[in-house]
Amino acid sequence: MFLRKVRLFIAVILLVNMLNAQENTPPPPEFLQYTHSTWVDSIMKSLTPQERIGQLIWVSAYSNRGSEHRADILKTIEKWNIGGLVFFQGDPLTQVKLMNEYQNAAKVPLMGAIDAEWGLGMRLDNTISFPFQMALGAIEDNTLIYKMGKEVAQQIKRVGLHLNFAPVADVNNNPENPVINYRSFGEDKIKVAEKSIAYMQGMQDGGLITTAKHFPGHGDTSTDSHYDLPQIDHSLERLNNLELYPFKELINAGINGMMVAHLNIPALDPSGQPSTLSKAIITDLLKDQLGFKGLIVTDAMEMKGVTKGNLPGVVDKNAVLAGNDVLELVQDVEKAITEIKKAIDKGLISQKDIDTRVRKILAAKQWVKLNEYQDLPLTNLLEDIHHPQALLLERNLTEASLTVLKNEGDIIPLKRLDTLKIMSVSIGTDTKTTFQKTLDLYSEVAHFTLPTEASLEEVEAIQKVFPHYNLIIVGVHDDSPRPRNTIKFSEPVQSFIQALPFEKTLISYFKNPYSIDKLNNMENAMGLIASYQDSKSAQDLTAQLIFGGIGANGRLPVGIGKKFKAGDGLSIQGGIRFKYTLPEDAGMDSKTLIHGVDSLMNEAINAKATPGGQLLVAKNGKVVLHKAYGLKKYNDTTKVNTEDIYDLASVTKISSALPALMKLHDEGKFDLNNGIGDYLKYFKNSNKDNASFKEILAHQAGFNPYITYWKNTLRKNGSYKWSTIKKDSSAGFPIKITSKMWLHRKYQKKIFKAIKKSPLLEKKEYKYSGLLFMLLPTIIQEITDENFVDYVNQHFYDKLGACTLTYKPYEKFDKKRIVPTEHDFMFRHLPIHGSVHDEGAAMMGGVSANAGLFSNANDLAKLLQMYLNMGSYGGERFIAENTLKEFTKVQFPENNNHRGLGFDKPYLKYRGKNSNTAKDASSDSFGHTGFTGIMVWIDPKEELLYVFLSNRVLPTRENTTLYKLNTRTNIQQVLYDAIQ
CATH class of the missing domain: 3.40.710.10 (DD-peptidase/beta-lactamase superfamily)
Structure with missing residues (x-):
């Protein structure tokens, strides 16, 4: 009775708050047109009640775990008729081989899913990683993000998959968020929504099923739901106006999937249940109030945010009862199916309701053309993924994200190179960086490196050379492949950064921009560039920006303490020196060239x-x-x-x-x-x-x-005339030809005379x-x-x-x-x-x-x-x-x-x-x-x-x-x- 009253209260409040915003019913996802197609009908007729339950269950798969793992997957497919596989680490070639084999073993074609927020490179070796969403949040031109979505779709489909667990639509308004953070487009709900929609539309126009995540909003948490259940204590009004905003916009824009997070949100469900198991959140809010009719997927059912205090199988049944269509990464398939069958037998959920969800899943499969499934070819796989336009897109996205936060005296781009004596220091590495190598393309630069754990002696050795240079270019690098909001530099290194001669220092920051707030005085540098991540492209293009090979238009997607606010960023005109890029960027064909x-x-x-x-x-x-x-x-x-x-x-x-x-x-x-x-x-x-x-x-x-002037130095016997060349230098023979040939000081006059005559x-x-x-x-x-x-x-x-x-x-x-x-x-x-x-x-x-x-x-x-x-x-x-x-x-x-x-x-x-x-x-x-x-x-x-x-x-x-x-x-x- 209590929960029923809570749900009614939620419904009334939400309806009042959303009447103006939702004058029209959200458009249904396109794939729903196939819910009662001939193919879906035929599949449904061929499936037993248990096999239909199997379609709700998707398990994890890897292409780097060998034959035992492969055998387990094949057994699960054949025994339980599962609906899909979620692929993780591996390589694209093995991935395609395995997916072909798994599809041929399946009674119903498998939906292949992947968590590839920044492209296949998030999971598979030898593939492309596009910039993280925080970097994309800095981009002013959302058409670039749309293009990325379309390219990601093509690449995911090329390795035999059909669904991407993206975009992340969480508004990251907590700098210490341990799980979302750099994965979010930023702290501005409107920009998060706009960029999420651009990414989603690109992927869906590319023929991919997408799922916005992590509904109803994982941005303001300080707990990682992989390890515990985060609690969000905001009011219903705050949640509706902020956290839910991007998800509502995505629903109105026609997104075809939604992933539900493991969160405890008392304002939406006071029972303390994880949102993944909450009927109030999934059925009452997402389906009924927001009008979402697409595919609803749980976050991983193996995460402690949902498994803590819940038994395998039982937790999966409760997720189905809450309204989810797909159970992602089920821990125990047999227990899950058993518990769901029990729920049907007890009348907690009807077979008709299960069938409706299965039809939705099958309709999505037909939309991605699994009804016409054919094995994918292995030939030219890597070439298809690494095609020049994709590589150029990755660079264009990185370039568009670069954000200039300080530019005192218009130091960027550098001018009058003849007046500059430049040194660079790459912090967080002990080898010359891509950043430094690109700096070398533009001018003479003396390079130094300072490892993460550098000692006081190493720091002082570099500080001693500062007076010999009038410009210091500092690159602050990351020791992690993903830009965490942490500083792991030794105390001497942190002191080195905070005591730089900022009046002649230009800093390129290749770490998470939030962490700028954890280093004192960074904002006092003559120039400060936020590059968001430590990729080769970010390093290369940041160096090009410094010298004017490219410009910058990025805007900070998040605030950095009291130092910088969201939206900060200066526009820099580029193109005054060479841009180092790919042939397609200049209208040339890479292959031909x-x-x-x-x-x-x-x-x-x-x-x-x-x-x-x-x-x-x-x-x-x-x-x-x-x-x-x-x-x-x-x-x-x-x-x-x-x-x-x-x-x-x-x-x-x-x-x-x-x-x-x-x-x-x-x-x-x-x-x-x-x-x-x-x-x-x-x-x-x-x-x-x-x-x-x-x-x-x-x-x-x-x-x-x-x-032939040199012939005039020779005698007839081939030796040199005494008045022309000697073996040793002297006042009379100061012109060096070789270490043992020294020319007479006046011989140039003979050359001029020969020319004159x-x-x-x-x-x-x-x-x-x-x-x-x-x-x-x-x-x-x-x-x-x-x-x-x-x-x-x-x-x-x-x-x-x-x-x-x-x-x-x-x-x-x-x-x-x-x-x-x-x-x-x-x-x-x-x-x-x-x-x-x-x-x-x-x-x-x-x-x-x-x-x-x-x-x-x-x-x-x-x-x-x-x-x-x-x-x-x-x-x-x-x-x-x-x-x-x-x-x-x-x-x-x-x-x-x-x-x-x-x-x-x-x-x-x-x-x-x-x-x-x-x-x-x-x-x-x-x-x-x-x-x-x-x-x-x-x-x-x-x-x-x-x-x-x-x-x-x-x-x-x-x-x-x-x-x-x-x-x-x-x-x-x-x-x-x-x-x-």
């Missing part, structure tokens, strides 16, 4: 056209391929990596003096109509002084291609020549009154963050990072490794505009992207747009000269085979090649950038296989083929 490039590179390596190589491809400012191939040299095991540095040979021409000339042209200090003599008096009135720089840079001035060709027509580029460093020094190397470093390389783009790399980098070139047995008589391959540049002390620059693909690409951007990069303008357009256009087409000013251009009449570019390269494109096996090319029409680095001259320059295979141009064509 990767397979095409890989096969051509492997062909070249197998043909010994080059020992290895390094490639970078960017489109629309997005790096879509950045990869190393092969070895640094033949007969070795040292593989090339993307950090290795190559000799750029003639690509130096467009990468050193040329940007300097363009800048000086902008400043009115360099005139293309002038000649060499206008800047170098020594050349005044020489035969070279009649040619303009426009003619010379376009290789139209009639200059000879090259002079060299004859001209009979006609001014196109003839490639490098003579001017030997002079340009000196010309630029004359114009600027600055050291040439200092000038290009200061005005270009340092600002670009291109630390490996340098002359004489052996002075800055470990020789192991520098890829060797030719075995020079003509001039230097040793293998060339670390110094410039070109003999003329070597005799200029390693600094020339003809050759001498070294770089990895990534740093060189920054300069090239600046060209592609028509003079700007990193939020700074380097060269005027009109100037770049002038230098990159064909200058003398009437003479069949395809060249720009310094830049190579496509041949005027044909492309493709035997051409210098791919057939699809536009006429606007430009670039250059290098003798050591280099090619760079830029196509403004497609916003496409291509860097190919190799050392094809190892061991000898006579190896021209790379040219014969046309590898560089063939790869370039693949890029166009991959554009969708």
Whole structure:
């Protein structure tokens, strides 16, 4: 009698409170149309009363537990005709094999379910994990969450399953919640509802049964229902207005399933029964008052929140009596069926009521097409799951979640890299992190790590170096795969964080944002980014955000003590530097691109056209391929990596003096109509002084291609002339060629003299020549009154963050990072490794505009992207747009000269085979090649950038296989083929 009055009271209150909100009856779930279908009718006729009860029972299954577990599952299926399996840990291939076998053993097709709130990666190895719901709660664009739902549905179906126990619709308003927390969309009931609906609709549109959980709301608990029964003491009004809100909205939006939690909620049922066993909550509230007609599933019936004080079998019967359709993870199937049969016999529940629930389950099975069941194929399973669009979606979701909480002085994105001396500290790890590796892509950064249990001595060692840097980037990492609201750092580590020099510190927080409140002073940092979790994508993209490769629009889904409130977050504009991403993000097809490039590179390596190589491809400012191939040299095991540095040979021409000339042209200090003599008096009135720089840079001035300067150092017997080269350095011989070759200090004058006196060709027509580029460093020094190397470093390389783009790399980098070139047995008589391959540049002390620059693909690409951007990069303008357009256009087409000013251009009449570019390269494109096996090319029409680095001259320059295979141009064509 007492309970009846309570239920009546609940009904009256709820009706009053919900009249305005529920003017219309909620739409029934779509699957209910099959409740009395021909297939459902036929199945019902074939089932005994006991077998019908079996359909209500779903048990746990694993794909990593071996043959004994498999046999137990098969026995349960065959003996009890259970309705479904709930899969947990394992791998996708075994999962599909087992599900095929289990389905073939079942009298009625099994509903396959999984608890995959953030995708298959929550349960299965070698699958994709999407961001946790708290991170999704930060996303402003809910269409991304819808797309995630649709993708999750496709992946779950691909492994033979049909139902996902998601979304979590709990409003997490208790920061210390031990079981929901990061699994919730946040503390704002409206946003939780909106995002839950987006996720649900995506999954259901993808053909999946979904269940909102954990009804009637598990967000404000401090007890984990896996271990005990949580109690929620809120009033009925509070529950109706807050906890129940997302569930009501989901019902109105047409969700097809609901999972009931194990909770003690006196305001809804004063008996103390877990909500899973409460008729007042399930039948009176969920079914009658809220009008939910879909599939009602219990939370796991093995959890202590429901088993404590309840016997196996009896607890399952009580769950059925309360109104549940599905008993999830029943402990003892036989006891459950026995007790439910007893309840029918006693008239506690009718067979008709059982049959109604079975029909609902069968209707859901027909909706997911189990009436047309066929074994799933195993072929291409992993490829189907890890398809590029799914991988890109995971990155897009992570990117959209990043939340900037502090940005004093607009420190994010970083600007003026030439003024910054940066160190990074990754806290909670003892190895270099993905975060730090991505930081390296943008600028020179000194890295440190601080393990979770670091000692005071380790902490003090890092603190001692703080004064040497003016920017400290800190990554606070998690020691758990799931972001718990805990701090496990040692006392010295916590003290280290709380005593950081915040006035020059930028913090990236890869832990649960709630835990920021447990570390003092974090909010005082110049920059603070909430990244929500410690995934590789979160680390990678946070580093990109710091340097402006991407922007940020995330908003905090929960409050953090008194430091930050829900909804906080600053918008950051990105796109000022490279974004490192997947081909599909730039409108390119991964399969075409990767397979095409890989096969051509492997062909070249197998043909010994080059020992290895390094490639970078960017489109629309997005790096879509950045990869190393092969070895640094033949007969070795040292593989090339993307950090290795190559000799750029003639690509130096467009990468050193040329940007300097363009800048000086902008400043009115360099005139293309002038000649060499206008800047170098020594050349005044020489035969070279009649040619303009426009003619010379376009290789139209009639200059000879090259002079073999090194031959002038030799006597007839092959030994060096005493006035040119000595074995030891001295004041008279200070220019290092090798450790045993030192050039006379005035030999550069002989080089200039040789250039000055060299004859001209009979006609001014196109003839490639490098003579001017030997002079340009000196010309630029004359114009600027600055050291040439200092000038290009200061005005270009340092600002670009291109630390490996340098002359004489052996002075800055470990020789192991520098890829060797030719075995020079003509001039230097040793293998060339670390110094410039070109003999003329070597005799200029390693600094020339003809050759001498070294770089990895990534740093060189920054300069090239600046060209592609028509003079700007990193939020700074380097060269005027009109100037770049002038230098990159064909200058003398009437003479069949395809060249720009310094830049190579496509041949005027044909492309493709035997051409210098791919057939699809536009006429606007430009670039250059290098003798050591280099090619760079830029196509403004497609916003496409291509860097190919190799050392094809190892061991000898006579190896021209790379040219014969046309590898560089063939790869370039693949890029166009991959554009969708």
